[in-house]
Amino acid sequence: DIRMTQSPSSLTASVGDKVNITCRASETISYYLNWYQQKPGQAPKLLIFAASSLQSGVPSRFSGSGSGTDFTLSISSLQLEDFGTYHCHQSYGKPTFGGGTKVEIK
Amino acid sequence: QVQLQESGPGLVKPSETLSLTCTVSGGSISRSYLSWIRQPPGKGLEWIGYMYYSGSTDYNPSLKSRVTISVDRTKTQFSLNLTSVTAADTAVYYCARRVLGGEFDLWGQGAQVTVSS
Numbered sequence: 001d002i003r004m005t006q007s008p009s010s011l012t013a014s015v016g017d018k019v020n021i022t023c024r025a026s027e028t029i030s031y032y033l034n035w036y037q038q039k040p041g042q043a044p045k046l047l048i049f050a051a052s053s054l055q056s057g058v059p060s061r062f063s064g065s066g067s068g069t070d071f072t073l074s075i076s077s078l079q080l081e082d083f084g085t086y087h088c089h090q091s092y093g094k095p096t097f098g099g100g101t102k103v104e105i106k
Numbered sequence: 107q108v109q110l111q112e113s114g115p116g117l118v119k120p121s122e123t124l125s126l127t128c129t130v131s132g133g134s135i136s137r138s139y140l141s142w143i144r145q146p147p148g149k150g151l152e153w154i155g156y157m158y159y160s161g162s163t164d165y166n167p168s169l170k171s172r173v174t175i176s177v178d179r180t181k182t183q184f185s186l187n188l189t190s191v192t193a194a195d196t197a198v199y200y201c202a203r204r205v206l207g208g209e210f211d212l213w214g215q216g217a218q219v220t221v222s223s
Contacts (some may be wrong), residue, residue: 043200043215087151089151089209091207091208091209094164095208097153
């Protein structure tokens with residue numbers, strides 16, 4: 001299995017801050033990396049696919065970068081509605097997910 | 107637009123079989139995969155397996171001996187069977203559409219399943 005390691009496991013930031021979440025794969029996965037946002041009691045929602053492509057309807061403050069083993073999800077200006085848990089997911093091999101990053105608003 | 111909805115018993119006894127159904131409405135999922143993913147309480151996401159619209163399947167190796175995914179002839183109801191359940195199988199179970207790029211772009215709302223006597 002390809003192991004996905006996310007960091008940090010949680011963060012607290014203020015509205016307007018820039019936030020970065022990283023995801024590292026245990027082996028190279030090219031650009032087959034996807035990001036999801038999950039709010040309490042809800043299903044995950046796709047934000048970014050293929051490492052850097054923005055899913056339709058997702059605000060442009062979200063962006064993704066990276067290839068190979070190291071990837072980053074960035075939120076350029078954190079908004080109140082961005083609270084929740086963010087998950088990375090590799091689709092290069094059998095699907096595996098990172099452990100999640102919980103984002104709280106200060 | 108296409109929607110997914112999970113249904114099934116919320117409580118299953120240890121050693122019995124967990125059975126859930128994912129109903130596809132508003133369209134078809136041709137040229138994509140119908141997947142099952144679960145999330146134990148307070149934990150991350152775990153892929154269980156998927157079925158391609160043609161009928162082929164693939165499963166998580168850690169669950170493969172206990173999992174079966176099937177579909178009815180109309181290809182609108184996908185079923186998950188997980189045998190010999192234990193408390194470790196307690197989770198929210200999601201069905202999700204995996205498109206050819208690999209991402210899960212559409213999810214059901216999830217079904218809570220508790221394994222307890």
